[in-house]
């Protein structure tokens with residue numbers, strides 16, 4: 282249950298303070314999320330049966346999670362029967378060890394990668410690097426992050442915090458094949474990346490991917506993408522290693538009917554994503570000759586045991602919740618201290634990793650509970666509900682416990698509340714000068730308590746008893 | 747009709763004029779308002795801050811106090827949402843099945859002010875006058891939990907002399923979020939700044955909402971900036987007679 286690259290991250294409010302002050306980041310994020318937000322809304326509005334699709338997606342996921350062991354065993358059986366090899370990894374360390382061993386057995390020292398959240402979660406690239414194996418990201422945005430020695434800040438567009446000018450600088454610095462006169466024209470940037478990657482694709486003998494879905498009944502694994510770079514990785518190399526969270530399994534191929542509609546519309550605001558790759562084990566003379574499927578737990582069964590929190594496992598990583606989140610748009614993705622940023626990260630990381638670290642304990646509070654995320658989530662994860670639930674479990678400062686205890690005591694009886702209101706009304710000026718928390722008074726005036734509370738007014742003017 | 751007022755602890759303590767305005771509007775429409783004296787708080791602050799046991803005590807008290815009434819009104823979107831969406835759930839999770847059943851039975855009788863007026867009493871013209879340019883901020887719980895839709899706007903459109911402004915990005919959160927404003931002060935202030943800018947861009951003189959906690963937040967920033975925009979709860983505008991200050 283670890284995400285090794287994110288050890289020692291500061292609590293969310295500290296990281297967010299820096300991000301809020303970063304004017305370039307604010308502008309990049311506001312533009313990018315604002316655009317996709319509107320396009321998603323339009324793509325969803327096209328479907329008259331969106332609410333039913335969403336309900337179906339939710340129910341299929343809940344059914345599968347309720348019988349997860351059954352469907353995973355079925356998946357293992359079908360993948361094995363189709364010539365694949367299935368591995369079970371309890372945590373990040375086990376998964377990394379399995380992948381490292383598999384790559385070593387091929388004798389290769391470079392692998393090409395399909396964009397994958399699961400391998401980000403376990404810190405696979407770093408683990409491979411320690412073993413002397415270079416992992417080359419082939420998704421354009423992921424490549425920008427990798428070349429910039431940076432961290433992803435968005436599920437779908439990991440380099441969303443970068444603008445074109447920054448990307449040009451990164452390419453010039455870290456991409457040997459980039460032309461000296463590279464401009465920040467998107468077509469020129471894409472062409473430079475294409476040249477850089479083409480050599481890698483043609484040389485690669487091992488690819489590592491994640492998975493969007495796996496069909497238990499057939500043993501079929503799927504990756505959906507926009508660029509086609511994933512398709513290259515999935516078809517050209519001799520060995521394919523897929524790392525997949527255990528919650529990605531679906532019972533039947535028919536279930537894809539629902540998910541292949543809701544995912545692209547929620548994610549890229551497209552009716553259909555350009556590339557959907559699906560493979561079942563190995564096929565002689567077509568694609569990789571060896572296929573390994575690593576099934577990753579890494580905190581998922583623990584999450585499944587929580588009746589309220591388990592709905593986070595329905596997530597299909599579409600990133601719609603990030604794009605509508607007012608907190609994400611201002612704090613940026615890095616503040617969430619994990620490859621899972623935004624609202625979903627705030628409920629997923631503290632469950633997968635536990636509430637032990639500073640950043641994880643702060644994540645359930647990194648939301649105003651405005652509910653915009655829940656409204657757009659295609660699998661209807663009630664993110665505010667899970668946030669509130671996790672707040673109940675999160676450690677709290679003694680001073681806060683005391684304050685909430687006092688407030689609770691005052692609100693426990695109308696007599697005590699009236700006494701507190703009377704005291705506040707008698708010392709209005711004092712209350713005004715009282716040191717309210719700076720976090721409030723820095724930018725906002727404090728209301729002055731009225732001389733007479735409502736209940737006192739009622740008693741004096743309306744009470745007939 | 748006899749209507750029990752759940753004024754909410756925030757309004758009771760800090761914004762009594764809102765409670766008085768509700769009384770004015772409902773009495774003007776010929777209804778009887780009662781104020782059950784045993785009431786305190788819906789438990790929202792404790793629930794949202796991670797103290798569900800303390801919130802549960804308030805669920806229990808609230809249910810006991812309001813159970814005898816058929817129609818209950820709360821001039822706060824987020825408090826009405828807490829009662830309707832959370833009370834029974836909290837009780838059920840704590841294994842208090844009896845309380846959960848009572849809370850579930852009570853929930854549909856608790857209405858936010860615009861719901862009471864439009865859905866229960868069937869009025870949109872409450873006989874108010876308020877000759878000012880007003881922007882309406884829908885607030886998150888009113889919009890996404892209660893789904894008030896255009897009810898508040900329908901009420902405002904009937905107010906004599908009121909010039910209703912279109913608020914850009916109205917559905918975006920103001921950044922209050924209870925203790926969020928303190929725990930994540932920087933992000934909260936950044937959100938508030940954008941809301942203030944949107945409000946100012948409308949040229950409105952008054953910012954209106956169905957929740958005083960959000961208004962306290964945005965209003966606190968407007969006041970700090972001497973922005974020349976004041977805030978008023980929906981109830982206060984609906985109580986307006988066009989002469990002097992309402993209620």
Ligand code: SF4
Nearest residue numbers: 596597599600602658
């Ligand atoms: S939580 Fe929902 S909206 Fe957010 S990424 Fe997951 S599926 Fe998409």
